[in-house]
Amino acid sequence: MNRRDIIKSSALFLGYAVSTATLSEAFMACSQEAKLDWKPTFLTNNQAASIAEIAETILPKTKTPGAKELGVPQFIDKMLKDLLSEEEQKDFVGGLEKLEEDCEKAYGKSFVECTPEQRKEFLTKLDVEAEKLPPSVWGIRLAPPSPTPFFRRVKELTLLGYFTSQKIGKEVLGYDPIPGKYIACMPLTPGMNAWNE
Known part of the structure; x- marks a missing residue:
């Protein structure tokens, strides 16, 4: 074996080593779970991260x-696990997967990776496209209910x-657990909420 063959072999070996490490890193990055400060009971970490960003974009x-500050993603995860039927759970997870696919097509990245402006634009489009409730007369639906989008x-x-x-109920909505007497006409002062005074 001469020097030229050794150099070719070592360059080829080095190329394999570098490309293998690079590819394994790329695959690891694709399959990494999102980091959360709470443990979901129904959703995967990546699904929970998407739900957290959807909820934060809405509110x-x-x-x-x-x-996110009020724990709405945790609430949604618990509701999915404890209250929805298996069929509704499958519909929800399928809808979340479709949302991620559509976001990938629209922006070339997952919903979590999108900028706040892209998230807002994407969800506004979904809100407009969401199927409207079927018409009803005196609370009776005229059409059979379809699965909730x-x-x-x-x-x-x-x-x-x-x-x-609790925080919104007490500080924003002014919840009064034991209301006082009924005052039909009362003067309102600046900063006073009519529904909780």
Whole structure:
């Protein structure tokens, strides 16, 4: 074996070593689970991270706390595990997978990796496209109910979890567990909420 053959062999070996390490890193990055500060009981970590970002996009932090701060993703995970039927659970997970596929097609990345502006644009489009409720007369539906579309279900669970949280109930909605006497006409002062005074 001469020097030229040794150099070719070592270059080829080095190329294999580098490409194998690079490929294994790429595959590891694709399959890594999202890091959460809580453990989901029904969803996978990646699904829970997506739900957390969807909920936060629907109800972001402003003067009031955001959905993630109030534990809405944990609430949704618990509702999925404890209250939905197996069929509804499958529909929900299937809807979440479709959302991720559509987001990948639209932006070339997962929902979690999108910018806040892209998330808002994407969810606004989904909200507009969501099937409207069937018409009803005096509360009686005129058409048979169809399965709830994914976005409507996740939005419903997000709002339910947010507005039934203790912090929002006490500090934003002004919940009074034992209301006082009924005063039909009372003067309102600046900063006073009519529903909780």
